[in-house]
Amino acid sequence: MEGLTRQAGAFAVSLRYEDLPPACIEAARIGTADCVGVMLAGAAEPGPGIVASMVSDSSRADAAPLLPSGRRVAASDAALINGVAAHVLDYDDVALSAHPSAVLVPAILAEGWAQQSSGRDLLTAYVAGYEVWALLYRLEPGAVHDLGFHPTPLVGTIAAAAACARLLRLDAARAATALAISSSLASGLVANFGSMTKSLHAGRAAQSGLLAARLAQAGYTASPDALEHRSGFMQAHSPSRTPDVADRDFGLGAEWRMPALGVCVKRYPICYATHRSIDALLDLAEAHAIAPGDVEAVHVHIGETQMLMLRNHFPQTGLEAKFSLEFAMAAALVARRVGLAELSDDFVRRDDVRDLMRRVRYTTTAEVAQGWDQPYAPADQVTVTLKSGRELRADPVARPKGSWERPLSAAELRAKFLDCAARCLGRPAAAALFDQLWKLEATSSARDLKMSA
Structure with a gap:
C-alpha cells in the first residue's frame, strides 16, 4: 500500500467538484469570501506594504494581482504578499488549531489567476488543501504550539501545495512530490506572535506551497515518503513523538473531515x-x-x-x-x-x-x-x-459566536465583508464582489473576480 505522502498527493489531484459534500462547498465558500474581505482590509497595513516593496512587477502571462491595487507580480509573490495581508489583522478564520484560509486562499487565488481556473476549481482546490491539512492535524495527538511551532505555516505549507497541485492538474506522482518538497519549506514560531512576522508565516506558507507545486510540475524531485518517514515531517514536528503514520488507507475522499470541523469566522480582529x-x-x-x-x-x-x-x-x-x-x-x-x-x-x-x-x-x-x-x-x-x-x-462560553457550531448568518458575514472591503473598494464594488464570491461556483475564471480598486 502506498504511504501517507503518496495517498495525500493522489487524493488532491483526483478530487472533483462533483465529489464534494455540500458542507465542504459551504465551508470553502465562507472561508474564501471572508478571507478576501480581510485581505482587502489588511493590505493597507505596514507589513504587507514592506513585503510588496521588495518584489518586482511582472509582465508574464501568468502574473497575478496584488489586492486591492491590481499590481501584477509573479504568482508566488502574489501568494506571499496577499497572504501577509490576509493574516496581518488576525481577523481571518480559524480551524484545525490554525488559520487555513489565510494560507489556502492567497495561494489558490494566485495560481487560479495564473491558470484561469473556474470557481468550481478554486473551491475544489480549497477542499483538497483543507482535507490534507485536517488529516495531518488528526494524525498528531499533541499540540505543536507546545513545541513553539505555529501550525498555520507548518501544516499550511503542505496544504497549499496540495491545493496548487490540484489547480495545476499534476499527476499523482508529481502531486506527492509537491507535498514532499513543501514539507521542507514549512516553519514558523509562536515566539513571533504579536509582531509583523506572524503574518509573514501565512504569506510564506502560501508562497512555498505554490512554489513546491510548480517545482514538482517542472520535474524537481523529493522523497516519496517525506511526510511519514521516521525522519520525516510528521516525526520531526511531533510534540507527542507518536504521530499516527503507520501504513494503511488514510481514508481521504471516503472519510470527510471538513463537514465536522468547518471554518470559524472571527467576530473580532484579535487572537x-x-x-x-x-x-x-x-x-x-x-x-x-x-x-x-x-x-x-x-x-x-x-x-x-x-x-x-x-x-x-x-x-x-x-x-x-x-x-x-x-x-x-x-x-x-x-x-x-x-x-x-x-x-x-x-x-x-x-x-x-x-x-x-x-x-x-x-x-x-x-x-x-x-x-x-x-x-x-x-x-x-x-x-x-x-x-x-x-x-x-458570566456563563461559561464553550464556543464563540462565529464558530462552526455557532455560525454567523449570511447577512452577518456580508456585514463583516463590507466593513473590511469597502475601506478600499467602496461599498457598491465591495457588495458586488461579495455576491461574486458567495456564488463562486458560477464563476468561469478567477480573472472575472473584481477584487481590485
Missing part, C-alpha cells in the same frame, strides 16, 4: 484564544450595564495553551494588543466592542484602557476541550468584581 472571553464579558457588561469606572477587577479562567499565545500582558501597540488577554478585556469594557478601530496604537495607549488592563487577572487550566479542533480549555470563565464589592459571573 482567537480571546474570543470566548470577549463574548462572555460583553454579554455580562450589557446585562448589568457595567461602567468601566465601576470595575475593581476582572478575572478570567482560561487554558494554558491559550495563554501561551496571549503573551503580551501590557501591550504598547495595536499589533501587540492582538495577543493580549488584558487588552481584550479592557477594550470590551471601555468600548463595548473589540473591532478594527480598537486595535490601533492610540486606543491601546489610552489611560482608561491601560488602567483596566492592570485590573485583569487570570488563572489557567491544563484541561483541554474534547471534540473541538482548538487546544483550548473546555470553556472560558469570566468574573467581574465591582468596586462596591459585588461579584458578577
Whole structure:
C-alpha cells in the first residue's frame, strides 16, 4: 500500500467538484469570501506594504494581482504578499488549531489567476488543501504550539501545495512530490506572535506551497515518503513523538473531515484564544450595564495553551494588543466592542484602557476541550468584581459566536465583508464582489473576480 505522502498527493489531484459534500462547498465558500474581505482590509497595513516593496512587477502571462491595487507580480509573490495581508489583522478564520484560509486562499487565488481556473476549481482546490491539512492535524495527538511551532505555516505549507497541485492538474506522482518538497519549506514560531512576522508565516506558507507545486510540475524531485518517514515531517514536528503514520488507507475522499470541523469566522480582529472571553464579558457588561469606572477587577479562567499565545500582558501597540488577554478585556469594557478601530496604537495607549488592563487577572487550566479542533480549555470563565464589592459571573462560553457550531448568518458575514472591503473598494464594488464570491461556483475564471480598486 502506498504511504501517507503518496495517498495525500493522489487524493488532491483526483478530487472533483462533483465529489464534494455540500458542507465542504459551504465551508470553502465562507472561508474564501471572508478571507478576501480581510485581505482587502489588511493590505493597507505596514507589513504587507514592506513585503510588496521588495518584489518586482511582472509582465508574464501568468502574473497575478496584488489586492486591492491590481499590481501584477509573479504568482508566488502574489501568494506571499496577499497572504501577509490576509493574516496581518488576525481577523481571518480559524480551524484545525490554525488559520487555513489565510494560507489556502492567497495561494489558490494566485495560481487560479495564473491558470484561469473556474470557481468550481478554486473551491475544489480549497477542499483538497483543507482535507490534507485536517488529516495531518488528526494524525498528531499533541499540540505543536507546545513545541513553539505555529501550525498555520507548518501544516499550511503542505496544504497549499496540495491545493496548487490540484489547480495545476499534476499527476499523482508529481502531486506527492509537491507535498514532499513543501514539507521542507514549512516553519514558523509562536515566539513571533504579536509582531509583523506572524503574518509573514501565512504569506510564506502560501508562497512555498505554490512554489513546491510548480517545482514538482517542472520535474524537481523529493522523497516519496517525506511526510511519514521516521525522519520525516510528521516525526520531526511531533510534540507527542507518536504521530499516527503507520501504513494503511488514510481514508481521504471516503472519510470527510471538513463537514465536522468547518471554518470559524472571527467576530473580532484579535487572537482567537480571546474570543470566548470577549463574548462572555460583553454579554455580562450589557446585562448589568457595567461602567468601566465601576470595575475593581476582572478575572478570567482560561487554558494554558491559550495563554501561551496571549503573551503580551501590557501591550504598547495595536499589533501587540492582538495577543493580549488584558487588552481584550479592557477594550470590551471601555468600548463595548473589540473591532478594527480598537486595535490601533492610540486606543491601546489610552489611560482608561491601560488602567483596566492592570485590573485583569487570570488563572489557567491544563484541561483541554474534547471534540473541538482548538487546544483550548473546555470553556472560558469570566468574573467581574465591582468596586462596591459585588461579584458578577458570566456563563461559561464553550464556543464563540462565529464558530462552526455557532455560525454567523449570511447577512452577518456580508456585514463583516463590507466593513473590511469597502475601506478600499467602496461599498457598491465591495457588495458586488461579495455576491461574486458567495456564488463562486458560477464563476468561469478567477480573472472575472473584481477584487481590485
